[in-house]
Amino acid sequence: EAQVTQNPRYLITVTGKKLTVTCSQNMNHEYMSWYRQDPGLGLRQIYYSMNVEVTDKGDVPEGYKVSRKEKRNFPLILESPSPNQTSLYFCASSLRGYNQPQHFGDGTRLSIL
C-alpha cells in the first residue's frame, strides 16, 4: 500500500531534549516536505526536499533541522525543543513537487513541556 509513515504519532517531552520525528514513503517520490499545523494558522511549511541531499527552508524553519540521505526518508530534527514548537506535524511527499498531488502522513502530535 502506498503510504507516508510518521513516527512517533504522539510524543510528550521536555524543553531542550533533542528529538527526531521520522518520515518514510514507499512511493519512490522525489519531493518531501514537513508542515506544522496550529489552530487558526493552518498548515505552515517548515522544510522541503526536492531530492536526495537537496533541502531548503519553508516559511517557518527556525528551530528545526532536516536531512535527506535516502530518497525514502526525511527526518525532522528538533535539536533543542521549546514549548512554542508544540504542534501537530505532518510529512508529505509527491512524485516531483508542484505539479503532482501531495500524499500526507497521519501526523505527529508533539507536546513540549
Place this chain on the structure above:
Amino acid sequence: KQEVTQIPAALSVPEGENLVLNCSFTDSAIYNLQWFRQDPGKGLTSLLLIQSSQREQTSGRLNASLDKSSGRSTLYIAASQPGDSATYLCAVGPNFNKFYFGSGTKLNVKP
C-alpha cells in the same frame, strides 16, 4: 508573502444540499492550487489539483474552479452526504516547491 483565506470557517448543511467552499489568495502568480480533505486524527487527502493554466477540475461530485486574476477558487460539492463531513483546505503553490495553506472550512453534513 502569499496569504490564503478560507471563508466560512465552519458550515453546517442538511444532507443532499449542493454547497460551495471558498478560497482566496493574495498573489495571483501561482503554479497550482490544491484542495484537500482532512478527517479528525488523520492526515490530508488530496481531492483536486488545478494547474495555473486550467480553469477547473472535476472528480465525481466535486468540482473545483480557479480564477487566478481575481485570486479565488471554489470547491463545489454536489448532493452532499454525511460522509462528506470533514475539514476542507486549499493550498496554493506560488513556486516550484513551496506551498501556502488556508486555515480550512469545517463542514458538517447533517443526516
